[in-house]
Amino acid sequence: MFTIRTYNHISPLGLQSLPEHTFSISEQYETPDALLLRSHTLTESDCTANLLAIARAGAGTNNVPIEHCSKQGIVVFNTPGANANAVKELVITALLLGCRGIAEGMHYVQQLDREENDADFAQQVEANKKAFKGVELKGKTLGVVGLGAIGASVASSGLDLGMNVIGFDPAISVDAAWRLPSSVTRMESLESLLQHADFITLHVPALPQTIGLLNAATLAKVKPGAVVVNFARGEIVDNHALLDAIEQGVISKYIHDFPAPELQQRDKVISMPHLGASTIEAEQNCAVMAAEQLREFLALGNITNSVNFPSTALPPSTGHRITLCNHNVPGVLSNVLSILADHQINVSDMINKSRDNIAYNILDTECIVEQDVLDAIVELDAVMKVRYLDASYE
Numbered sequence: 001m002f003t004i005r006t007y008n009h010i011s012p013l014g015l016q017s018l019p020e021h022t023f024s025i026s027e028q029y030e031t032p033d034a035l036l037l038r039s040h041t042l043t044e045s046d047c048t049a050n051l052l053a054i055a056r057a058g059a060g061t062n063n064v065p066i067e068h069c070s071k072q073g074i075v076v077f078n079t080p081g082a083n084a085n086a087v088k089e090l091v092i093t094a095l096l097l098g099c100r101g102i103a104e105g106m107h108y109v110q111q112l113d114r115e116e117n118d119a120d121f122a123q124q125v126e127a128n129k130k131a132f133k134g135v136e137l138k139g140k141t142l143g144v145v146g147l148g149a150i151g152a153s154v155a156s157s158g159l160d161l162g163m164n165v166i167g168f169d170p171a172i173s174v175d176a177a178w179r180l181p182s183s184v185t186r187m188e189s190l191e192s193l194l195q196h197a198d199f200i201t202l203h204v205p206a207l208p209q210t211i212g213l214l215n216a217a218t219l220a221k222v223k224p225g226a227v228v229v230n231f232a233r234g235e236i237v238d239n240h241a242l243l244d245a246i247e248q249g250v251i252s253k254y255i256h257d258f259p260a261p262e263l264q265q266r267d268k269v270i271s272m273p274h275l276g277a278s279t280i281e282a283e284q285n286c287a288v289m290a291a292e293q294l295r296e297f298l299a300l301g302n303i304t305n306s307v308n309f310p311s312t313a314l315p316p317s318t319g320h321r322i323t324l325c326n327h328n329v330p331g332v333l334s335n336v337l338s339i340l341a342d343h344q345i346n347v348s349d350m351i352n353k354s355r356d357n358i359a360y361n362i363l364d365t366e367c368i369v370e371q372d373v374l375d376a377i378v379e380l381d382a383v384m385k386v387r388y389l390d391a392s393y394e
């Protein structure tokens with residue numbers, strides 16, 4: 001039985017992925033095998049001695065002490081892409097808000113005088129609606145900065161809306177490149193994207209290299225009249241430079257998810273209260289993905305979507321399995337294999353992967369591995385954690 005401590009409310013749909021006969025879940029466990037959480041901030045002291053894994057139902061992991069976990073051999077998972085559809089749908093909303101005076105027109109109707117008679121009221125509505133006239137998205141150029149899970153999905157929707165889609169991502173992953181429709185034009189630089197896009201949408205993480213990505217210098221390259229949409233992170237845009245660009249008519253509207261005092265009460269700024277991933281489905285998707293990854297790791301040792309361990313998976317072959325993680329130095333695996341050989345334990349299948357300073361191994365053996373053998377392995381220099389699993393788990 002594996003014990004899992006939860007923090008925050010985890011969608012019941014996610015918890016259903018952890019069957020009761022193998023996983024016991026509680027908010028009370030003091031020394032659990034794993035933690036499952038959303039936004040709760042963990043400290044190093046929450047990572048108790050026997051902790052094996054932490055699953056964060058969400059993309060960011062800045063609420064988890066990753067470096068400490070890596071040193072302790074604790075696997076940290078996140079759920080990349082689980083909220084991509086929620087963000088994409090809001091970005092489409094933002095594009096529509098950007099091309100027509102929808103928000104402004106709704107606000108105008110709200111503040112019309114109720115005391116007017118019907119005819120006067122209808123006349124007021126008609127007389128002023130021209131102020132909210134816009135353009136259509138069809139035929140315009142959408143520039144997507146960052147072509148990961150969300151960016152690729154936004155790019156596809158842009159094509160569906162009849163837009164020309166251009167994208168920039170200097171570090172696109174192979175998986176993301178496969179997901180990207182072939183009709184998205186890849187730009188060689190941010191500047192060339194900014195020069196051509198009528199709508200610019202940002203989908204990059206907040207990293208030292210992306211903070212202030214849209215600043216006075218880059219905004220100077222923007223096609224005049226462009227709309228900027230930001231559902232990535234507030235820090236990616238220099239708000240003061242952006243307000244200057246609006247003032248100069250270079251940017252016609254800024255629609256974003258990250259309110260800041262300087263952006264309040266601005267005509268051409270539409271702010272949302274960080275609604276990007278706020279859907280029931282996104283929360284469920286994150287919980288299901290986090291729970292499934294935890295189940296696969298605790299029961300079978302397989303690792304998918306870890307932020308500090310290499311992706312490692314081996315279909316169970318014999319029903320007997322050892323997993324071990326060690327510092328990524330030469331000779332560890334051969335020492336482990338010789339301990340197994342000394343105990344007449346044959347290995348029928350294995351996988352060994354590394355990432356930065358961590359190596360992770362799954363070995364299927366032809367018989368049960370007793371505790372004294374595991375003790376001998378964990379005594380080896382550089383070995384952090386070793387587990388024996390009954391890998392006949394269903």
Ligand SMILES: NC(=O)c1ccc[n+]([C@@H]2O[C@H](COP(=O)([O-])OP(=O)(O)OC[C@H]3O[C@@H](n4cnc5c(N)ncnc54)[C@H](O)[C@@H]3O)[C@@H](O)[C@H]2O)c1
Pocket residue numbers: 059080081083084087145146147148149150151168169170171172173176203204205206209210231232233257274275276277278
């Ligand atoms: N508004 C919200 O509530 C909300 C919700 C979810 C995610 N987000 C934000 O959206 C971001 C993107 O999410 P995702 O799931 O698509 O992430 P992802 O990791 O799948 O994709 C990010 C992409 O950005 C690219 N990139 C990195 N630096 C770049 C640069 N300088 N220029 C161009 N591309 C660059 C990467 O190569 C990667 O392909 C997240 O990092 C997060 O900050 C916001």
